[in-house]
Amino acid sequence: MNTANHRLLRDINLSLVLQMIQEQAPISQxxxxxxxxxxxxxxFTLINQLHASELLRECGYATSSGGRRPKLLEMNPEGGYFISVDLGGTKISIGVLDLVMHLRQQWVYPTPxxxxxxxxQKLMEIISDTCQYCESQAWKILGIGICTSGIVDCLNGIVIEADNFGWHDFPLADRLKASLGFVPVIEHDTNAAAYAEFVYGAARGQSNVVYVSIGTGIGAGLILNGRLFTGSNDMAGEIGHITVHHDGPMCRCGKRGCLEAVASGxxxxxxxxxxxxxxxxVDWVDGKTVIALAEQKDAISYEIVTDAGKMIGHTVGNLTNILNLDTIxxxxxxMAAGGVMFSAIKEGIQSVLLPRMRDTPHISKASYGPSAGLVGIGALSLARMFNAVSLSDVGGGHSGAWGSPAWQRQHGCHS
Structure with missing residues (x-):
């Protein structure tokens, strides 16, 4: 076997071991x-390499079946850190997550x-400031991820359309690479939140999941057969633009009666x-205000919120019939305000499910609130590391995805 093939096989095996430790920890050799x-x-060889790179640590002993008790292994939370950015229409959140995706620090800025x-320019500024903070803490940066609203070509890192930012066919990944010298992970914000719930939250351990986000818009992130599903051009999950009322109000997409136009905040x-x-x-009224009034049994608010919830439920229930999902x-x-909307959504889902599917999907509120996107894009950055890992990359010698040593020195990242 030549050197290149040997390295490829080693990196595949290393990725496999890393993923298994993340999913099954604590686990013995x-x-x-x-x-x-x-x-x-x-x-044995890979574990020694991971120990040397500080990605792994021992965490006790397993029960012995004869002989010495085996040592248990887990990811080392302080073995490396990920910078995550959630780019929204009104605010930009940026956080630092450790290797087990605990949010160690977070800042929020208004979107220009x-x-x-x-x-x-604001995005570059806050990433640079965050890198300097990590340098002050002697935190080694392993990856940077950005989740954003709008329509996103994730593979090429292009924001196709984001009206909130005035971006159209904006080459976000290329611009960041040219300015800062690294290639970030780029993902749609709803998909990132769905991935957080799938890996760490309410949908952990499930295989076929829909995460529904209800806010200024309505969108869905899909996990099918244990993998994030984005469709042929990264537009899967646009349930907010399913027509539910043919002569309903005009939607921002140009159609009438979209779910988003009748049931969003x-x-x-x-x-x-x-x-x-x-x-x-009108100045003081928003969706959360009306939902809070519905919780207090205000008759008009209760009717509006219940009707909206049922329409969302009907749409999600039909999607569940199509895909045979196990978790919603x-x-x-x-949704942060509480029970009336959630109950109406569940009622709407159950009313349209096929009889044999009514007991199948588990319906729950999200585990993560505003930090969902940060955790999800951090987890996706970690997944990229698993899928393209090399110990020289982790050690700071890689000039691509994780940022070159020169870039890290310039922008305050510890390598």
Missing amino acids: RDLVQHTGLSPSTV SEGGEGVF PAIARAYVQRRGEQVG VIGGGV
Whole structure:
């Protein structure tokens, strides 16, 4: 076997061992041999390399079946860190997560109102500031991920359309690489939140999941057969633009009666103002306000929120019939207020499910709130590391995905 093929095989085996430790920890070396199918000598060598790179640590002993008690292994939380950015229309959140995806630090900034180039420059500024903070803590950066609203070509790192930022066919990954010298992981914000729930949250251990985000818009992230599903051009999950009312209000997409136009946060607020007329001022009403009033049994609010929830439930239930999903997770900013909306969504789902499917899907609220996108894009950055890992990369010698040593020195990242 030539040197290149030997390295490729080693990196594949290393990725396999890393993933198994993440999923099964605490786990012994003996169990790693059994679960991966690799030879004991190969696993022993890889574990020693991972120890040397500080990605792995011992965490106690397993029960002995005769002889010495096997040592248990887990990911070392302080073995490396990921910078995650959640790029939203009104605010930009940035956080630092450790190797087991605990959010160690977080900052929130208003999104520049002028949009366009101003948003990009702000993004570069806060990433640089965060790298300097990591340097002050002697934290080694392994990857950087950005999740964003809008329509995103994740493979090429292009934001196809994000009206909130004034971006159209914006080459985000290439611009960041040219300015900062690294290639970040780019993903849609709803997909990132779905991945967080799948790996660490309410959908952990499931295979076929829909995460529904209800806020300014309505979207869905799909996990099918244990993998994030984005469709042929990264537009899977746009349930907010399914027509539910043919002569309904105009949607921002240009169609009438989309689910988003009748059941999102702004749509709920609009319906409340229309029903109450001059009795309320539109400036103080938003979707969360109306949902909070519904929780207090205000009759008009209760009816509006219940109707919206049932429409969302009907759409999600039909999607469940099509895909035979086992888990439905409901999240997003509007859902933070509580039970009336969630109950109406569940009722709507159950009313359209096929009889043999009514007991199948587990329906729950999201485990993560505003930090869902940060955790999800961090987890996706970690997954990229698993899929393209090399110990020289982790050690800071790689000039591509994780940032070159020169870039890390310039921008305050510890290598």
